[in-house]
Amino acid sequence: MISYLEFEKPVAALESRIAELRTTAAEGDLDISAEVTRLERKSADLLASTYRALTPWQKTQVARHPMRPHFVDYVRMIFTDFVPLGGDRTFGEDYAIIGGFATIQGRKVMLIGHENGHDTATRIKHNFGMGKPEGYRKATRLMELAGRFGLPVVTLVDTKGAFPGVEAEERGQAEAIARATEACLALPVPMVAVIVGEGGSGGAVALASASRVLMLEHAVYSVISPEGCASILWRTPEKASDAAEAMKVTAQDLHGLKVIERIVQEPVGGAHRDPEMTAKMLSNALVEELDKLGRLSPAEIIAKREERFLAIGQD
Amino acid sequence: MSWLNRVRNSLSSLGAAKEQIPDNLWIKCPNCGEMLFTKDYEANLSVCPRCDHHGRIGTDARLSQILDAGFQLLPSPRVKDDPLKFRDSKKYTDRLKAARAANPHHDALTNALGTIDGHRAVVGVQDFFFMAGSMGVAVGAAFVSGVERAIKERAPYIICTAAGGARMQEGILSLMQMPKATVALRRLRAAGLPYIVVLTDPTTGGVTASYAMLGDIHIAEPGCLIGFAGQRVIQDTIREKLPEGFQRAEYLHAHGMVDMVVRRPELKATLAMLLSYMCNKAA
Numbered sequence: 385m386i387s388y389l390e391f392e393k394p395v396a397a398l399e400s401r402i403a404e405l406r407t408t409a410a411e412g413d414l415d416i417s418a419e420v421t422r423l424e425r426k427s428a429d430l431l432a433s434t435y436r437a438l439t440p441w442q443k444t445q446v447a448r449h450p451m452r453p454h455f456v457d458y459v460r461m462i463f464t465d466f467v468p469l470g471g472d473r474t475f476g477e478d479y480a481i482i483g484g485f486a487t488i489q490g491r492k493v494m495l496i497g498h499e500n501g502h503d504t505a506t507r508i509k510h511n512f513g514m515g516k517p518e519g520y521r522k523a524t525r526l527m528e529l530a531g532r533f534g535l536p537v538v539t540l541v542d543t544k545g546a547f548p549g550v551e552a553e554e555r556g557q558a559e560a561i562a563r564a565t566e567a568c569l570a571l572p573v574p575m576v577a578v579i580v581g582e583g584g585s586g587g588a589v590a591l592a593s594a595s596r597v598l599m600l601e602h603a604v605y606s607v608i609s610p611e612g613c614a615s616i617l618w619r620t621p622e623k624a625s626d627a628a629e630a631m632k633v634t635a636q637d638l639h640g641l642k643v644i645e646r647i648v649q650e651p652v653g654g655a656h657r658d659p660e661m662t663a664k665m666l667s668n669a670l671v672e673e674l675d676k677l678g679r680l681s682p683a684e685i686i687a688k689r690e691e692r693f694l695a696i697g698q699d
Numbered sequence: 700m701s702w703l704n705r706v707r708n709s710l711s712s713l714g715a716a717k718e719q720i721p722d723n724l725w726i727k728c729p730n731c732g733e734m735l736f737t738k739d740y741e742a743n744l745s746v747c748p749r750c751d752h753h754g755r756i757g758t759d760a761r762l763s764q765i766l767d768a769g770f771q772l773l774p775s776p777r778v779k780d781d782p783l784k785f786r787d788s789k790k791y792t793d794r795l796k797a798a799r800a801a802n803p804h805h806d807a808l809t810n811a812l813g814t815i816d817g818h819r820a821v822v823g824v825q826d827f828f829f830m831a832g833s834m835g836v837a838v839g840a841a842f843v844s845g846v847e848r849a850i851k852e853r854a855p856y857i858i859c860t861a862a863g864g865a866r867m868q869e870g871i872l873s874l875m876q877m878p879k880a881t882v883a884l885r886r887l888r889a890a891g892l893p894y895i896v897v898l899t900d901p902t903t904g905g906v907t908a909s910y911a912m913l914g915d916i917h918i919a920e921p922g923c924l925i926g927f928a929g930q931r932v933i934q935d936t937i938r939e940k941l942p943e944g945f946q947r948a949e950y951l952h953a954h955g956m957v958d959m960v961v962r963r964p965e966l967k968a969t970l971a972m973l974l975s976y977m978c979n980k981a982a
């Protein structure tokens with residue numbers, strides 16, 4: 385059962401009409417196949433045209449869609465032999481940020497990413513994808529491990545932001561993020577980051593200071609959530625749509641600003657409509673990027689990554 | 700006045716900026732409300748003689764408090780204004796214009812080269828009075844150029860941080876200054892040069908989560924706010940009262956995030972002492 389976003393209501397209406405017709409057809413022997421085909425075409429066209437013209441705020445909602453595939457789904461669909469590794473060796477384990485050895489199309493990598501959970505119980509377990517200092521410190525630890533053993537790093541970024549809580553602040557949320565960012569930049573191995581859902585602020589950049597940064601077509605990446613920006617600059621979260629527009633949060637905008645290198649296409653109607661197809665396209669994009677970077681020496685890898693960040697916004 | 704009260708009251712210190720413009724003969728301490736003769740207050744390094752509140756100070760005051768006379772202001776790289784063509788209730792270009800009209804500097808971070816009790820250093824100051832010290836491309840570029848100058852001079856880099864948050868009007872480009880500044884710091888470290896962070900009120904958001912927390916030494920001014928997440932955001936998330944002194948310098952010291960809390964009159968001597976230990980490798 386698909387859950388529809390507000391702006392998908394016309395599509396929802398058509399799809400439910402189609403389902404109704406099918407039920408009616410199954411009950412009687414009315415021949416309605418022509419009508420169903422017509423409506424299906426209409427619905428598909430409407431979905432495609434809606435998704436071609438998504439506003440930044442609509443994309444934010446797609447990026448946060450409750451059925452959008454997450455880290456654990458991509459692990460299942462893209463990677464084999466995943467060996468999750470836990471703990472920061474200082475304080476604890478953080479299920480909002482998961483990582484471990486993994487294999488993608490025969491290539492061994494270190495895989496790290498945010499996991500949001502998919503129902504109430506798992507969302508609480510994974511703290512809605514909001515990492516705490518121990519999560520970022522674990523990521524640092526795993527990146528250092530990857531660097532030492534020559535494993536490229538792949539990150540899947542999907543977070544509203546780092547957890548805003550008293551304990552997180554006490555344990556040095558800021559320091560943990562700063563060190564994780566630094567760990568990305570110090571890697572003598574290739575690092576490819578993908579913003580697969582929402583890339584929120586420092587909690588995202590800590591896992592995305594990579595050699596190459598990719599975004600799924602309808603993912604968003606920003607310095608503050610549109611609601612947060614609207615609350616401060618427009619003095620009401622109601623203006624989130626304006627804030628999303630003004631801040632340039634979409635993959636297409638960020639590609640134009642040279643903040644990301646590549647946009648990975650999503651199936652028509654968004655990743656949640658066809659997770660398998662999304663995973664396949666993402667897997668191929670990742671392998672292409674890893675293979676390109678694999679030809680560079682460790683010194684070149686570090687230098688190029690540094691140049692990448694020094695150049696952003698400078699032209 | 701007790702320290703706890705001071706912490707409570709300093710939440711209202713956001714309103715202090717206006718009161719501290721030195722044209723006024725008198726100034727009201729934003730913490731204890733004492734009316735102070737501006738000249739005396741400034742002679743006291745903008746620290747209230749009654750309650751020891753450390754008032755916010757601008758770039759030039761900070762530099763002259765830390766550096767020996769005769770320091771040299773360094774030019775900051777010019778970057779494109781308003782890369783996103785951003786407008787909320789006002790155009791970003793208008794906000795920039797207003798900030799520049801009210802401040803002697805072109806953006807929120809300025810570097811200077813000089814000596815601290817004879818020890819050569821490049822000192823960067825982030826100015827809360829320029830758009831709340833927020834970090835945009837200009838701030839990131841100035842930070843990088845300050846660090847690069849330090850490497851060229853074989854001198855330590857000292858940054859006095861202050862940031863109320865991100866330069867939201869520069870969107871993602873503001874966020875990208877975090878890794879950018881970090882790249883520069885990696886080079887400073889590779890050059891074997893010290894990096895000292897002086898955290899001043901307030902240091903929050905992406906600045907805290909990048910160069911403010913990567914120092915070899917972290918010094919904080921008494922009572923200053925230091926944090927990643929904003930207090931209102933945290934309160935909305937946890938729906939509990941925040942602990943006393945939360946995110947204040949003393950609290951961060953107690954939690955192991957800063958080496959020391961240093962009163963402003965002792966700051967220069969403290970920096971000189973630190974540099975005497977850290978800068979004795981042959982250049």
Ligand SMILES: [Zn+2]
Pocket residue numbers: 728729730731732733747748749750751752
């Ligand atoms: Zn006072």
